[in-house]
Amino acid sequence: MPQLDTSTWLLAILSMLLALFTLLQLKISKHLYCPDPKTVVTKTQKQQTPWNITWTKIYLPLSLSQ
DSSP states (O other): OOOOOOTTHHHHHHHHHHHHHHHHHHHHHTOOOOOOOOOOOOOOOOOOOHHHHSOOOOOOGGGSOO
16 A cells, blocks of 8 residues: 655645735735724703603502591
C-alpha cells in the first residue's frame, strides 16, 4: 500500500490561511459603518389628564359613616 505524501500539506494550509486572511480583510475594508449618532435632547411633555386637573377623593365602603 503506497504511503500518503504529506510534504506539501504545510504549504497548502499556510497558503489557504493567507488567502482567507486577505479575503476577510478586503471584505471588512469595504464595509460601510454608520457614523456615530448625535444625541438629540428631547423635551418631555406632560400629558394633561382629567385626574391631574381635578383632585378626587376615593371613599371606601367601610369608611362611610352610617
